[in-house]
Amino acid sequence: xxxxxxxxxxxxxxxxxxxxxxxxxxxxxxxxxxxxxxxxxxxxxxxxxxxxxxxxxxxxxxxxxxxxxxxxxxxxxxxxxxxxxxxxxxxxxxxxxxxxxxxxxxxxxxxxxxxxxxxxxxxxxxxxxxxxxxxxxxxxxxxxxxxxxxxxxxxxxxxxxxxxxxxxxxxxxxxxxxxxxxxxxxxxxxxxxxxxxxxxxxxxxxxxx
Amino acid sequence: xxxxxxxxxxxxxxxxxxxxxxxxxxxxxxxxxxxxxxxxxxxxxxxxxxxxxxxxxxxxxxxxxxxxxxxxxxxxxxxxxxxxxxxxxxxxxxxxxxxxxxxxxxxxxxxxxxxxxxxxxxxxxxxxxxxxxxxxxxxxxxxxxxxxxxxxxxxxxxxxxxxxxxxxxxxxxxxxxxxxxxxxxxxxxxxxxxxxxxxxxxxxxxxxxxxxxxxxxxxxxxxxxxxx
Numbered sequence: 001x002x003x004x005x006x007x008x009x010x011x012x013x014x015x016x017x018x019x020x021x022x023x024x025x026x027x028x029x030x031x032x033x034x035x036x037x038x039x040x041x042x043x044x045x046x047x048x049x050x051x052x053x054x055x056x057x058x059x060x061x062x063x064x065x066x067x068x069x070x071x072x073x074x075x076x077x078x079x080x081x082x083x084x085x086x087x088x089x090x091x092x093x094x095x096x097x098x099x100x101x102x103x104x105x106x107x108x109x110x111x112x113x114x115x116x117x118x119x120x121x122x123x124x125x126x127x128x129x130x131x132x133x134x135x136x137x138x139x140x141x142x143x144x145x146x147x148x149x150x151x152x153x154x155x156x157x158x159x160x161x162x163x164x165x166x167x168x169x170x171x172x173x174x175x176x177x178x179x180x181x182x183x184x185x186x187x188x189x190x191x192x193x194x195x196x197x198x199x200x201x202x203x204x205x206x207x208x209x
Numbered sequence: 210x211x212x213x214x215x216x217x218x219x220x221x222x223x224x225x226x227x228x229x230x231x232x233x234x235x236x237x238x239x240x241x242x243x244x245x246x247x248x249x250x251x252x253x254x255x256x257x258x259x260x261x262x263x264x265x266x267x268x269x270x271x272x273x274x275x276x277x278x279x280x281x282x283x284x285x286x287x288x289x290x291x292x293x294x295x296x297x298x299x300x301x302x303x304x305x306x307x308x309x310x311x312x313x314x315x316x317x318x319x320x321x322x323x324x325x326x327x328x329x330x331x332x333x334x335x336x337x338x339x340x341x342x343x344x345x346x347x348x349x350x351x352x353x354x355x356x357x358x359x360x361x362x363x364x365x366x367x368x369x370x371x372x373x374x375x376x377x378x379x380x381x382x383x384x385x386x387x388x389x390x391x392x393x394x395x396x397x398x399x400x401x402x403x404x405x406x407x408x409x410x411x412x413x414x415x416x417x418x419x420x421x422x423x424x425x426x427x428x429x430x431x432x433x434x435x436x437x
Contacts, residue, residue, distance in 0.1 A: 041264055041265065041266040045266065048273065050270070050272070051270060088220060088223040091218050114222075114225065117222050117225050117226045118229065121230050125230065125233035129233075129236075132237065137421070138422075144237065144317070145240065145317035146237040146241060148316050149241055149243070153240075
């Protein structure tokens with residue numbers, strides 16, 4: 001079912017969605033870089049300025065949390081809620097797709113859905129374990145042994161997740177066009193018809209109504 | 210129709226999301242036990258991924274103190290007959306002690322089987338001659354204002370020492386070199402790094418972390434709100 005070349009651009013992500021994505025992405029890499037310096041002895045020795053690095057790490061986390069709340073409060077909440085309703089449902093086609101069988105995909109494919117779910121859960125758990133680590137340095141009654149294990153495990157898992165995400169968004173030839181959807185907000189109609197057939201069909205039906 | 214939709218979608222995504230959050234919440238409480246269990250299945254997997262043997266380098270200041278071994282002195286003063294000012298050569302001339310012990314940090318990480326070499330407090334105190342009534346040793350770090358205190362009976366336990374060597378090499382700066390306290394039965398904040406002065410005292414003085422609410426008797430598994 002090859003679709004004809006169609007260079008027209010169709011909107012994929014609105015300003016709210018893109019703002020949320022880039023707030024999250026920027027904060028993630030700042031937190032990863034500063035976190036690695038705090039965590040790896042060789043890097044800690046090479047960089048020094050531990051107090052400054054720790055303050056950047058904490059401040060970035062705070063700014064991230066404030067900006068996420070601001071984007072949600074001031075942005076297009078109806079759109080975000082619609083995104084989440086799509087993301088949390090993995091239908092029969094999605095389950096076929098995950099078993100590597102051909103299956104038409106909606107605006108998010110099943111991999112994107114799982115990535116978004118994991119990212120959202122990881123963000124909340126990073127925040128919870130981070131707050132506990134921060135509190136524990138101030139008051140020993142918040143001293144549990146679990147938060148550091150959770151923070152570490154999330155770091156490993158996030159590095160794996162973000163590596164796959166970056167590969168598909170920036171390098172892999174057939175998927176990297178998706179990056180345009182997250183920068184400019186739109187994608188080519190023929191690319192969308194191939195990778196997100198159900199989405200394009202639904203949009204077409206909606207436009208015809 | 211609605212029923213069919215529900216069956217079809219199964220809300221797998223919501224289940225995965227809540228499952229991850231639940232697993233994470235369990236990890237916040239029992240993460241250490243789960244990680245220790247996993248480490249027994251996959252020996253040393255996590256520390257190898259992370260950093261050398263699982264050490265983390267904590268400092269309270271901006272940088273790791275760099276101490277010139279040539280000019281370094283350990284001062285031993287207070288309630289002693291003979292105040293000491295010991296060079297590293299003087300310290301190495303004292304009776305040598307070696308031990309292998311585990312290191313536990315209060316934030317939840319541990320390093321097993323660390324080989325320490327150094328001197329015991331009984332040999333230092335034999336040189337200095339503690340006066341009657343001396344009850345506490347206060348350690349002052351080159352990293353100002355870090356201090357901590359051990360009672361004499363604690364410092365004289367058989368596996369407590371001042372370490373000059375770690376894993377067969379002179380103690381490196383990140384690990385507290387040239388000289389640190391090793392108190393394996395208590396959390397790591399009691400094992401003061403970069404020690405350059407020991408005060409022998411009659412009275413107890415709170416250390417850096419005790420000022421932040423941490424226990425002075427930081428027995429592993431029995432302090433800071435934890436039970437073994």
